[in-house]
Amino acid sequence: MSLHFVEFELNGCQIDGMVEARRTLLDFLRCDVGCTGPHAGCEHGVCGACTVLVEGQAVRSCLMLAVQANGKTVETVEGLSGGPKELHPIQQLFREEFALQCGFCTPGFLMTLVALDRSEPRPNAAEMREALSGHLCRCTGYQGVLRVIDRLTEDRK
Amino acid sequence: MHLPLSEMYNEPDDRNVLDRMRQGVIGQPLDRPEGALKVSGQATYAAEWRIDGCVEGVLVLAEIAQGQVTAIDRDAALARDGVLAVIADPAMTRRSAQGMAAKAPQQDAAKVEYFGQPVALVVARTFEQARDAAVALRVDYADAAEPVPFDPHAPDVKVEAPSSSKPVEGGDLDQAMRDAAFSVDVEYDTPGHASAAMEPHATIAQWQGDSLILHGSYQMLAYNVKEIADCLGISPDKVRIIAPYVGGGFGSKLGITHEAVAAALAARELGRPVRVVMSRQQVFQTVMRRSETRQRVRLAADAGGRLIGLGHEALVSNLPGEKFAEPVTQATEFLYGGENRLLKVEVARISRLTAGSVRAPGEAVGMQVLEAAMDELAEKIGIDPIELRKRNLPATVPVQGTPYSSRMLTQALEQGAQAFGWSARQDRPCQTRDGDWWVGMGVASAARVNMMVPAQARVTLRADGSALVETDQTDIGTGSYAILGQIAGEMLGLPMARVDVKLGDSALPPGAGSGGSFGAISTGSAVLYACEEIRKRLAKILGCAAEELVLKDGTASHGDAAPRPLRDVLGGEDLTTTGKIKPGKTAKAFSQASYGAFFAEVGVHAFTGEVRVRRMTGVFGFGRVLNAKTARSQCLGGMVWGIGSALTEELAFDTRDGHLVNHDLAEYHVPVHADVPAIEVILLEERDAAASPLQAKGVGELGICGAAGAIANAVYNACGVRVRSFPLTLDKIVPSLPDPFAQTL
Ligand code: FES
Ligand code: FES
Numbered sequence: 001m002s003l004h005f006v007e008f009e010l011n012g013c014q015i016d017g018m019v020e021a022r023r024t025l026l027d028f029l030r031c032d033v034g035c036t037g038p039h040a041g042c043e044h045g046v047c048g049a050c051t052v053l054v055e056g057q058a059v060r061s062c063l064m065l066a067v068q069a070n071g072k073t074v075e076t077v078e079g080l081s082g083g084p085k086e087l088h089p090i091q092q093l094f095r096e097e098f099a100l101q102c103g104f105c106t107p108g109f110l111m112t113l114v115a116l117d118r119s120e121p122r123p124n125a126a127e128m129r130e131a132l133s134g135h136l137c138r139c140t141g142y143q144g145v146l147r148v149i150d151r152l153t154e155d156r157k
Numbered sequence: 158m159h160l161p162l163s164e165m166y167n168e169p170d171d172r173n174v175l176d177r178m179r180q181g182v183i184g185q186p187l188d189r190p191e192g193a194l195k196v197s198g199q200a201t202y203a204a205e206w207r208i209d210g211c212v213e214g215v216l217v218l219a220e221i222a223q224g225q226v227t228a229i230d231r232d233a234a235l236a237r238d239g240v241l242a243v244i245a246d247p248a249m250t251r252r253s254a255q256g257m258a259a260k261a262p263q264q265d266a267a268k269v270e271y272f273g274q275p276v277a278l279v280v281a282r283t284f285e286q287a288r289d290a291a292v293a294l295r296v297d298y299a300d301a302a303e304p305v306p307f308d309p310h311a312p313d314v315k316v317e318a319p320s321s322s323k324p325v326e327g328g329d330l331d332q333a334m335r336d337a338a339f340s341v342d343v344e345y346d347t348p349g350h351a352s353a354a355m356e357p358h359a360t361i362a363q364w365q366g367d368s369l370i371l372h373g374s375y376q377m378l379a380y381n382v383k384e385i386a387d388c389l390g391i392s393p394d395k396v397r398i399i400a401p402y403v404g405g406g407f408g409s410k411l412g413i414t415h416e417a418v419a420a421a422l423a424a425r426e427l428g429r430p431v432r433v434v435m436s437r438q439q440v441f442q443t444v445m446r447r448s449e450t451r452q453r454v455r456l457a458a459d460a461g462g463r464l465i466g467l468g469h470e471a472l473v474s475n476l477p478g479e480k481f482a483e484p485v486t487q488a489t490e491f492l493y494g495g496e497n498r499l500l501k502v503e504v505a506r507i508s509r510l511t512a513g514s515v516r517a518p519g520e521a522v523g524m525q526v527l528e529a530a531m532d533e534l535a536e537k538i539g540i541d542p543i544e545l546r547k548r549n550l551p552a553t554v555p556v557q558g559t560p561y562s563s564r565m566l567t568q569a570l571e572q573g574a575q576a577f578g579w580s581a582r583q584d585r586p587c588q589t590r591d592g593d594w595w596v597g598m599g600v601a602s603a604a605r606v607n608m609m610v611p612a613q614a615r616v617t618l619r620a621d622g623s624a625l626v627e628t629d630q631t632d633i634g635t636g637s638y639a640i641l642g643q644i645a646g647e648m649l650g651l652p653m654a655r656v657d658v659k660l661g662d663s664a665l666p667p668g669a670g671s672g673g674s675f676g677a678i679s680t681g682s683a684v685l686y687a688c689e690e691i692r693k694r695l696a697k698i699l700g701c702a703a704e705e706l707v708l709k710d711g712t713a714s715h716g717d718a719a720p721r722p723l724r725d726v727l728g729g730e731d732l733t734t735t736g737k738i739k740p741g742k743t744a745k746a747f748s749q750a751s752y753g754a755f756f757a758e759v760g761v762h763a764f765t766g767e768v769r770v771r772r773m774t775g776v777f778g779f780g781r782v783l784n785a786k787t788a789r790s791q792c793l794g795g796m797v798w799g800i801g802s803a804l805t806e807e808l809a810f811d812t813r814d815g816h817l818v819n820h821d822l823a824e825y826h827v828p829v830h831a832d833v834p835a836i837e838v839i840l841l842e843e844r845d846a847a848a849s850p851l852q853a854k855g856v857g858e859l860g861i862c863g864a865a866g867a868i869a870n871a872v873y874n875a876c877g878v879r880v881r882s883f884p885l886t887l888d889k890i891v892p893s894l895p896d897p898f899a900q901t902l
Pocket of ligand 1: 047048051
């Protein structure tokens, strides 16, 4: 199968590569780039674990082909902070509120929340909850994530 | 004093060692130490290791349910772009290993026993090439000469007594039912469930000479090493499994499954690393299911509401010859009285993927049915369901006469009633209306057996005064990193920043593994014992008795002596030792279980029958709380599984051809947070010395054991519809709904 040239901005760095048209953005990020923060939980748009930001919008990267990202801006969980020692405020809230156990679903929740947090006008708690209802977590029972939302929206009042 | 550090846990350890320590970290709601890695995308899960030259394998699943593979068109596959190998080796597994099997599961994948069983592996340079060739691979089959039924209730199904459990029989249940002032005799169905851990099973296999390294997603490494080695016919010391971060397990990763063996075989054949990641659909179809159950519960009570008879009989299913049978009546054995009893599980031999452990095997489905039946009995007697439960707590385990180690059930029921506002509950259904919704409340007991399994952990007090805990124990999200570090920190008087915990590598001393809620108490006890030994050695250096030694904030002192930094005391030496524990006489001498109570308020839509859980409270007593945050999170997660079990989760098999109809997360409905209301969790403080030297019991599964019963009981209390088939979907409720225009009845 023929290869296509793709280049885009990933977490602030310009990257490029040759990729088959059938390769998803998720697999391109994970396997070709080695950016494994986005996780594959279902590979058909149901679980949200693969969520990344494309042009600032939360996107399920299992449902997008890598070639479609050409020329765009892509952000993954790795780009939110300088690593485990300097966490983004929402990452920090996730830790503090125990919004994760195994952590497999976590990057997806984070990216959707970050997109919401940045959007104007800023959504309220109910809208944030609504937007997160398409993310699956099998471990935590969701209460920690909901407290993160409460704290995020409290901070703004 | 001689410390009872014998490996076998024969006597309850009443010394309460942890309570005498000074650091004050045990029990605290501390954050998980690996949390920062996980929120920044840096924790490496099985499929994510970068290994040079690694190629990709994709499993090929059977498209028939029962028969024999007669031919595989390798040549056509190998002619495709990038394809390197088609593996159809007799060593490939056709069933998954059960938890703690420590030996190979059924191999020879050419014999097809259920729809979707793996029959081959296609390996190619890229994942897409392998997937393409796997889909196109032509496999010819011969149908089985003597197929077994797909349906556990088929007339010709073979029903057997399981080899794994014996019935409990006492007195004369039939007579008790005849003598009873009040009785219920009801049949409930529960469907099959999937663990649906968010990380699909994945393995990267790599040979170095005749040694195999697997990066995999597993719960119990010491057992998994033996299972892999047995499958491949090599010595266990040639196998190493690395799994520091596991994306959930819930039973599905207790034993090895197909992708690990297939990857190892392919890597051996190709002489290069091979990665096999299962698709979500493959995980559903081939790994492990919780059996569906049909349960008959008989309850016979005297005029005072005391049980004189109790029957709990279940029909479960599994593949022919498979030992595991969902132990549905496990908690019924000890929970309530009723000397005249019959508790029994039978297993129907059918063609569906392997049935095995899914979170809280036994209690998860047994308790929800028993607790729903208890609600039916309370209604017949006309007493409060909490009162019925409190009246029926026996002094010793019926029939066996074993004493209870500790039991917080009454406290949980009473404290929960208070916190939840149970007194506002209406005795009769259809009394509370909120707009278009009937509103009701339900209660259920929680119970889950406590188990200890053999475990080892190595602890090193380093010369610089920091500590290292090492064991092959996994952390599947449960909090092993946090808890094991806290035990060491408490015992050695170190703040958490000075304790490192290394897990998930089979080269380390064998911990308990994660399963059956036993990981924290078993491996934690091994850590405790190792730390006690280190304390003894420190005491010797300081010339005092171990009991006099005070360790706090990295210093050691005794008597009136001024605290000295550990670094000085150690004088450049590391102190290292391995703690070991095994279950002993306490396991049989006491009935050990964790207990609790669930309270649920639900709304049932008066027109559509839709059920929404409005709020829930869970109160739990499981011995010492090792970390209030991880424990709470386990309970919350469990209760949400209860919501799934009550309302949404169901494996649907087509009984015509045996295929699993809803084999993905779009069709198998795991609750999302919109299904989950505010949940309150209350943890009761308790010490249970019979359970472990930590005085702790297991909590990982307790939150699910009975939760769905409370929801079903609340549904009845709301709208007067008793559904005896889980999940309580609206189609089962609508036909019996009362007049929606009546505001109360
Ligand atoms: S992997 Fe993309 S939504 Fe599940
Ligand atoms: S933390 Fe495990 S799936 Fe969410």
